[in-house]
Amino acid sequence: MPSVSAVLLPDHLAENELTDRVAIVIDVLRATTTVTHALDEGAACVIPVASVDAARMIAHERGGSLLCGERGGIRPDGFHLGNSPAEYRRGVVGGKDLVLTTTNGTRALGLCERAFSIFVGALTNLEAVVAAVRSTERDVVLVCSGTDGRVSLEDVICAGLFASRLKPSHDLDDIAMGVMFAGEGAIDRCGGLEGAISSSFHAGRLVDMGFGADVEYASRLGVSDGVPCFDAVTGEIRPAGQLNRAGG
Ligand code: MLT
Numbered sequence: 001m002p003s004v005s006a007v008l009l010p011d012h013l014a015e016n017e018l019t020d021r022v023a024i025v026i027d028v029l030r031a032t033t034t035v036t037h038a039l040d041e042g043a044a045c046v047i048p049v050a051s052v053d054a055a056r057m058i059a060h061e062r063g064g065s066l067l068c069g070e071r072g073g074i075r076p077d078g079f080h081l082g083n084s085p086a087e088y089r090r091g092v093v094g095g096k097d098l099v100l101t102t103t104n105g106t107r108a109l110g111l112c113e114r115a116f117s118i119f120v121g122a123l124t125n126l127e128a129v130v131a132a133v134r135s136t137e138r139d140v141v142l143v144c145s146g147t148d149g150r151v152s153l154e155d156v157i158c159a160g161l162f163a164s165r166l167k168p169s170h171d172l173d174d175i176a177m178g179v180m181f182a183g184e185g186a187i188d189r190c191g192g193l194e195g196a197i198s199s200s201f202h203a204g205r206l207v208d209m210g211f212g213a214d215v216e217y218a219s220r221l222g223v224s225d226g227v228p229c230f231d232a233v234t235g236e237i238r239p240a241g242q243l244n245r246a247g248g
Contacts, residue, residue, distance in 0.1 A: 004166050004176040006142035006159050008151045010108040013143065022138045023115035024129060024162060025230070026122065027145035028154040029202045030083050030211075031105020033122040033218040036226045037085040038068075039239055042094035046237040048106035048230065052076050055101040065097040069106070073209050084214050097236075108145035113232035115141070120228035120237060123158050123193070127222040130165040132240055140170065142179065153200035154218075157183040157193070161221075194219040 007013050010025075026032055035046050047062075049055040052071060056078070059067040068081040075082030081092070083102055100106055112118050116138060121129045133140055142162050144155035160183020163176040172180065183196075190196040197203055197219040206215050227240040 001169070001171050002137055002139045003173060004140045004142065004163055004170045005173045006144070006163065006175045006179050008144050008156065008175075008179075009146040009149065010111040010143055011149070013111060013141075016114075018112060018115035018141055020116050020138065022117045022119065022133055022136050022140045023112040023143050024119045024121040024133065024140060025105070025108050025112055025143045025145065026155045026158045026162075027102070027105030027108060028122055028158045028197065028218050029152070029200070029206060030085065030214050030218055031100070031102040031145065032120045033124055033214075034083055034085045034088060035100065035105075035120050035228050035237055036122050036125045036224050037217075038088040038093050038098055039228050039237070040224050040226045041088050041090045043088065043098050044095055044238075046098045046100050046228070047235055048109045048237060049099060049101045050107050050110050052101055055099050059099040062097050062099065065099050066093065068098050069101040071103060073206060073211065084211060085217050086213060104145040104147055108143055109230050109237075110232075112143055112230070115232075118230040118232065119240075120230060121158065121162060122224075123161070123197075123219060123221050124217070125222070125224040125226045125228075126158070126161055126165065128225045128227050130162065132227040133166065134169050140166065142176065147202045152202055153186065154197045154203060157186050157196055160184060160186075193221060
């Protein structure tokens, strides 16, 4: 049986931890939710970039692309789009390459470049990603992006749900079991998934900034069939079926 492990922050990944393994990168609020939604709405691809300067340069080189993302939750000057899923409508992103930089999520994707396949996971596409990952029959590492170097409850809850869904077909190690119990406990104590996500620090910050609708959308389970995969060779995230290396 393949295994499932987890890291609470991408910086906790050991040197060879991802070799021959599948990574599921999770940033519920909001990067991986936004990437999933953008591809659902017909974006051609998403190019995750660590820094604002690099994003500006790549967008300049890729004519016709849109410059997207946030710093401190806010769209940087000159960017076309911020990091709210609702901004990524078909009429805006359809057929476009999106150059995306976010504080934690796009950085986490970059840190997983050594994995065999890199799936973009969120609550919204949880069931679809579980099915795709299961079909690879490979060991899995759940990679929580966190917030500014701190563990994020919403990512731990999502990782816990991934672990729980993969349990019938995979062996969970102690950390995977731990996130599963933590996620189940949070959902139980908060009266449901949305309450649990809302109780996180970053959700509170987003609500205070006027992004409550993003938190609500990101808490919806399985509303997308999208399985975005990051190909670290091309630097692009595309739906799994469009990549050779994705295995999905
Ligand atoms: C991130 O990558 O840090 C997040 O997506 C931040 C945000 O909520 O925009």
